[in-house]
Amino acid sequence: MKRTTIFINEETKQKIKLIAKKKQKSMAEIIREAINEYIVKHKKNKKYSFIGLGKSKRSDISEIHEEKLWKYSQ
Numbered sequence: 001m002k003r004t005t006i007f008i009n010e011e012t013k014q015k016i017k018l019i020a021k022k023k024q025k026s027m028a029e030i031i032r033e034a035i036n037e038y039i040v041k042h043k044k045n046k047k048y049s050f051i052g053l054g055k056s057k058r059s060d061i062s063e064i065h066e067e068k069l070w071k072y073s074q
Contacts, residue, residue, distance in 0.1 A: 006031075013027075016030050016031065
């Protein structure tokens with residue numbers, strides 16, 4: 001684990017401190033949990049990550065896609 005410094009306003013610090021006290025955890029644990037939740041949420045919002053992965057060098061795919069799908073689904 002690496003140490004990182006962040007700057008937050010006093011109100012935010014007090015809110016984190018209150019949450020930490022209620023959950024009987026350190027402020028650092030609460031901040032790490034919040035960051036991890038944010039990362040997970042951000043990854044879930046990434047839709048259609050497969051778009052653009054393949055490059056067929058064909059310009060007619062949008063015109064013949066149904067034909068190709070039918071052919072490969074048989």
